[in-house]
Amino acid sequence: MNVEKPALKIAILGWGSLIWDEWPEFDKHHEEWLPGGPVLNLEFSRISESRKGALTVVIDNDHGAACDTQYAVSTRKNPDDAIADLRCREGTIITRMGYYFADGSRTCDPQVPETIAPWAAEKGFDVVIWTGLPSNFRAKTGKDFSITNAIDHLRSLLPEGKGMAATYVWRAPDFVKTKLRSALQIEPWFAGS
Template identity: 50%
Template sequence: MKTAIIGWGSLLWDDRPQFDQHHGPWYFDGPLLRLEFTRISVSRKRALTLVLEEELGAECRVAYTISNRESPAQAIQDLRIRENASEQQVGVYLPRTESSGLSQATVPKTISDWADQTDFDAVIWTGLPNNFHELNDLGEAFSHTSAITHLESLCEEGKRKSVEYIFRAPEFIRTPLRSELESLEWFAALWEQSRDLPRS
């Protein structure tokens, strides 16, 4: 069975051999999805990371790759381990099946419309939620102001990981927060300072 994996963030640039050995090259004509940097990542020292955002996000054309696993279940497990995600946090759409029989995040219509035009047996993606309100220190809802305040409050490693994640996101990922952050002198300066440091 042919399984496509949709990606838009660190899947494309943060090398993880245990995951990357099980898929092919990335293609950049995937579906249009609404994305924004609204998730606080514990594993990245509270950096902001990209997630699907139907209300807050900006529409971006995303990438996809093809798993070399024999079954969608194997590809799902690969993605779960790579993303440290639960079963409910991996989205699955099976174009030629009315019910997948698998637990999934909500399927954006743009994914189903795109997948229905392909020969894929399954399309999977990471469906981690926005957790900004729950995990930022002030308990505020996401906004550009609260996001910048959050980033400014991070330890130096957290700031570096945030800058790395946002600047290394593919150029086709254009969100309002990214544009605002890239215009801030301290943010751009930290990127220049950190870009030659060893990757953790």
């Protein structure tokens, strides 16, 4: 007798452009974004090449502030498909994908934040996936991430990069409250970008 396994309930976590940038190939495979995702340590500490040096928000356990996140339910039945959807959307490699399997059957390269397992259990998710891109600030600048160094980096960008940086920070959801964002929102040169 061939018994079909029940479909896994899969959540996708978001806190940045995943939420506001429309991407039809990705968006058609998940439901709407909902508040109430797990709290994660986030900071604008990744230098983005595609955004001309702008700083993007990532999980950063060294410099991040505890922030709320959002989640969307994947319409995929197979977690590999859901992970591939997000990987393609983010234009990255599989080792930069974060995922948590409640049954412990698989592990990922990015560290799984401690808030994810209890959140998944509370919400009834079998699998949780997220973009696991790390901070690359030190690797790209040769300097440790700090508010001063991050602002100096942003000031050094060409006008197009400054514009992209301002747009990214201002479009980030209100629940992403980091030290750098707070500092940038009072910088006259940044607010007027």
